[in-house]
Amino acid sequence: MLGIETSCDETAAAVVRDGRDMISSTVATQAERHAPYGGVVPEIASRAHVELVTEVIARALVEAGVDLFDVDAIAACHGPGLAGALLVGVSAAKSLALVTGRPYVGVNHHEGHMYAALLDDPTLEPPFVTLVASGGHTLLIAMRGHGRYETLGQTVDDAAGEAFDKVARFLGLGYPGGPVIDALATRGDPEAVAFPRPMLDDGFDFSFSGLKTAVVTYCRRHPDLDVADIAASFQAAVVDVLVTKLVRAARSAQLDTIVIGGGVAANSGLRARVAEEGAREGLRVVVPGIGLCTDNAAMIASCAFYRLAADGPTPLDSGVRPGLRL
Ligand code: KG4
Numbered sequence: 001m002l003g004i005e006t007s008c009d010e011t012a013a014a015v016v017r018d019g020r021d022m023i024s025s026t027v028a029t030q031a032e033r034h035a036p037y038g039g040v041v042p043e044i045a046s047r048a049h050v051e052l053v054t055e056v057i058a059r060a061l062v063e064a065g066v067d068l069f070d071v072d073a074i075a076a077c078h079g080p081g082l083a084g085a086l087l088v089g090v091s092a093a094k095s096l097a098l099v100t101g102r103p104y105v106g107v108n109h110h111e112g113h114m115y116a117a118l119l120d121d122p123t124l125e126p127p128f129v130t131l132v133a134s135g136g137h138t139l140l141i142a143m144r145g146h147g148r149y150e151t152l153g154q155t156v157d158d159a160a161g162e163a164f165d166k167v168a169r170f171l172g173l174g175y176p177g178g179p180v181i182d183a184l185a186t187r188g189d190p191e192a193v194a195f196p197r198p199m200l201d202d203g204f205d206f207s208f209s210g211l212k213t214a215v216v217t218y219c220r221r222h223p224d225l226d227v228a229d230i231a232a233s234f235q236a237a238v239v240d241v242l243v244t245k246l247v248r249a250a251r252s253a254q255l256d257t258i259v260i261g262g263g264v265a266a267n268s269g270l271r272a273r274v275a276e277e278g279a280r281e282g283l284r285v286v287v288p289g290i291g292l293c294t295d296n297a298a299m300i301a302s303c304a305f306y307r308l309a310a311d312g313p314t315p316l317d318s319g320v321r322p323g324l325r326l
């Protein structure tokens with residue numbers, strides 16, 4: 001399976017065998033192009049994908065040691081994401097499908113993030129509970145089987161990654177905010193400021209907008225603050241809410257495996273805490289490698305293998321679906 005991912009600001013391609021075996025994975029990040037604007041600029045993203053996609057696909061094939069005609073099917077993320085950005089990957093995948101006569105498979109980006117764990121741990125099989133935390137979404141899902149998802153909770157306002165990015169922007173730390181806050185937090189005191197843990201005891205939904213406002217309000221009142229302490233205290237609050245709900249969801253769904261995915265799952269504090277809490281609760285914990293958590297095409301190719309087996313090819317006249325839900 002050749003997979004292509006262009007939903008946001010990474011241009012990625014990968015070759016995966018049988019949904020589990022990652023043979024190659026290439027990611028060209030556009031972060032520096034968007035950094036001056038403090039966030040992803042859709043038109044810049046689309047143009048960069050157009051410029052990069054052919055080379056990235058070629059590199060994935062060369063690194064896998066395969067020819068285009070060795071590939072059995074071609075997949076692309078068709079949503080959710082930026083319409084113009086999605087169009088580049090979907091058009092590339094459909095063109096290659098037409099040229100080779102192979103099936104095309106359109107993949108949901110969130111579903112892709114869930115499959116990253118199956119690439120990381122070849123013995124992992126559903127059912128399990130998974131937390132997908134990215135720049136656009138925060139989802140708590142019981143994956144009962146391939147293609148069988150029960151949404152247990154989601155954000156009611158900002159996504160977890162969006163909160164990292166907005167707090168970083170407010171603190172003048174640049175874009176993307178998650179990695180900068182993560183790095184700063186290692187030097188700060190997570191107990192310096194007791195930021196709120198929104199909706200901690202209230203079901204499985206999340207809310208991060210009030211936490212962001214709490215950080216902004218605190219910083220305005222304490223101009224002499226240590227920015228590393230703010231980063232560590234903010235990160236501790238986000239991680240506390242995410243991990244508490246993930247573990248509680250596993251108990252409630254009576255499942256003994258917890259999994260994380262999405263860009264925020266690259267966070268060192270989250271990775272450590274989920275391993276710690278999972279072990280304490282006697283749960284199996286799967287924390288995919290960082291390159292599988294942030295946007296990549298291997299997760300798209302892995303998911304596409306199972307989608308193709310269950311549903312068959314996606315028609316070539318189906319378009320991009322920027323607002324696609326799970
Ligand atoms: O999954 P992803 O790469 O793209 C989307 O689907 O959105 O997630 C990107 C998000 C951004 O908000 C970024 O700040 C966040 O993931 N992120 C992190 C870390 N690395 C990326 N957040 C916290 N800690 C990190 N180390």
Ligand code: ZN
Nearest residue numbers: 134262263295
């Ligand atoms: Zn993503």
